[in-house]
Amino acid sequence: xxxxxxxxxxxxxxxxxxxxxxxxxADWDAFAEWLERDPAHLPAYNSALEADxxxxxxxxxxxxxxxxxxxxxxRRLFLISGGAVAAALAVVIGWTSLVPGAKGPVEYRTAxxxxxxxxxxxxxxxVLNGDTRVALIDKRHxxxxxxxxxxxxxxxxxxxxxVKTGGVTLEDAGTVFNVVRDETGLRVSxxxxxxxxxxxxDAVRLAPGDALSVAGAGRPEVTxxxxxxxxxxxxxxxxxxNATLERVAADVSRNLGIQVRAGKGTGDIPFTGxxxxxxxxxxxxxxxxxxxxxxxxxxxNGWMLDAIDGAPR
Amino acid sequence: MDSxxxxxxxxxxxxxxxxxxxxxxxARGAGDDAEDVLQDLxxxxxxxxARPVADPVSYLFRAAENVLRDRQRASLSRDRRQHEWHDxxxxxxxxxxxxxxxxxxxxREAEATLLALGPRVDQIFRRYRLDGLxxxxxxxxxxxxxxxxxxxxxxxxxxxxQLKDKFDAE
Numbered sequence: 001x002x003x004x005x006x007x008x009x010x011x012x013x014x015x016x017x018x019x020x021x022x023x024x025x026a027d028w029d030a031f032a033e034w035l036e037r038d039p040a041h042l043p044a045y046n047s048a049l050e051a052d053x054x055x056x057x058x059x060x061x062x063x064x065x066x067x068x069x070x071x072x073x074x075r076r077l078f079l080i081s082g083g084a085v086a087a088a089l090a091v092v093i094g095w096t097s098l099v100p101g102a103k104g105p106v107e108y109r110t111a112x113x114x115x116x117x118x119x120x121x122x123x124x125x126x127v128l129n130g131d132t133r134v135a136l137i138d139k140r141h142x143x144x145x146x147x148x149x150x151x152x153x154x155x156x157x158x159x160x161x162x163v164k165t166g167g168v169t170l171e172d173a174g175t176v177f178n179v180v181r182d183e184t185g186l187r188v189s190x191x192x193x194x195x196x197x198x199x200x201x202d203a204v205r206l207a208p209g210d211a212l213s214v215a216g217a218g219r220p221e222v223t224x225x226x227x228x229x230x231x232x233x234x235x236x237x238x239x240x241x242n243a244t245l246e247r248v249a250a251d252v253s254r255n256l257g258i259q260v261r262a263g264k265g266t267g268d269i270p271f272t273g274x275x276x277x278x279x280x281x282x283x284x285x286x287x288x289x290x291x292x293x294x295x296x297x298x299x300x301n302g303w304m305l306d307a308i309d310g311a312p313r
Numbered sequence: 314m315d316s317x318x319x320x321x322x323x324x325x326x327x328x329x330x331x332x333x334x335x336x337x338x339x340a341r342g343a344g345d346d347a348e349d350v351l352q353d354l355x356x357x358x359x360x361x362x363a364r365p366v367a368d369p370v371s372y373l374f375r376a377a378e379n380v381l382r383d384r385q386r387a388s389l390s391r392d393r394r395q396h397e398w399h400d401x402x403x404x405x406x407x408x409x410x411x412x413x414x415x416x417x418x419x420x421r422e423a424e425a426t427l428l429a430l431g432p433r434v435d436q437i438f439r440r441y442r443l444d445g446l447x448x449x450x451x452x453x454x455x456x457x458x459x460x461x462x463x464x465x466x467x468x469x470x471x472x473x474x475q476l477k478d479k480f481d482a483e
Binding site for chain 1: 333337340342370375416419423441442443447449466477478
């Protein structure tokens with residue numbers, strides 16, 4: 001019984017079981033020597049071998065069960081109807097192996113204030129703003145895990161480019177579009193072509209200049225923006241129309257790599273205008289405070305924007 | 314190189330390595346069967362189609378280990394009239410649905426156990442034990458050191474062995 005094998009010996013025996021499974025293993029004499037050194041070694045080895053074979057056998061038993069339980073509950077839930085279910089499951093299963101160079105999803109990640117751009121094999125491009133994580137599931141399928149990214153997609157009607165984010169599916173229809181997923185919710189804006197939001201459900205078609213936003217679990221809301229302003233963050237411009245300060249603060253944090261928060265009482269100050277992110281964090285913060293009618297104070301490592309009494313409402 | 318000369322080559326290596334192989338088989342618990350195992354092995358390698366073997370000596374040791382395991386497994390199932398817990402899926406005693414349910418529940422527990430050790434341990438175990446990738450290849454794939462791969466494998470196998478003890482006690 002295993003109970004009779006000391007932990008130390010059991011560990012040694014498992015070590016041999018593991019090493020022998022490597023096709024490159026060649027140290028058979030050392031293995032024989034170890035077995036000969038103590039009569040307890042052979043039973044310990046056999047016991048480790050039996051445990052290994054039994055457990056590995058389990059993994060081969062029921063692949064269907066494996067597929068269900070590989071979904072980690074803390075992860076986002078993909079809820080897609082019909083034939084897309086299999087694909088979505090595959091995505092979730094593959095999730096544990098986000099390794100560059102490995103088969104399966106590759107994750108790209110930027111630090112706050114950083115920018116990264118990468119090209120796909122078909123000529124499509126994805127530009128990551130700061131503090132952003134994008135997983136490339138395959139060459140026509142990406143997931144925005146958090147942050148902001150601009151997608152310039154080579155359109156292929158037979159194989160639409162899919163962006164998933166927080167349970168939402170976006171399908172391109174010939175497109176340059178920008179997606180933000182942060183604590184304020186989801187925002188999608190289209191510069192060229194069209195994007196279909198939730199093709200299997202709401203199927204909202206977004207044309208150039210359309211901006212869709214979803215806050216929390218709320219309904220999607222479509223507003224108008226300037227198509228030319230979509231993705232303008234790349235040129236150092238943040239363009240707003242009736243935006244909350246919370247959203248401005250989240251954008252600035254991501255773009256500059258400094259933490260900016262909107263204080264109490266700023267929730268109902270709508271902001272319309274353009275903020276340049278050039279000239280260093282201090283200058284940008286000053287500019288924002290002036291433009292939004294708030295007072296900027298240092299708070300910990302970052303900045304806090306507070307309402308000034310008597311500010312225009 | 315034609316088929317007969319390749320297998321002939323392997324058989325020649327077996328003859329050369331006979332003392333080492335016998336010592337290995339004795340240490341491995343073959344007892345009086347050691348010569349029989351080598352005889353089995355001899356027939357096996359004369360039956361295989363010729364294909365290049367990178368390291369014929371290591372190939373023979375591994376083949377000897379496999380022959381021995383097959384024989385030990387066969388004698389084990391002859392001796393035991395009771396079904397092992399891991400034979401649930403192959404047992405005729407329990408109804409099909411129940412067998413599958415138990416196996417799935419155990420699989421679910423095994424997967425949860427691996428994931429609790431972290432996604433990297435889980436991934437390394439699967440690549441190594443289920444996909445059959447070598448440790449060096451996994452280290453390259455993940456960009457980590459060989460000793461990190463070894464340590465993670467030890468963690469995974471240890472946890473699964475403990476889980477098996479728990480299943481046995483159920």
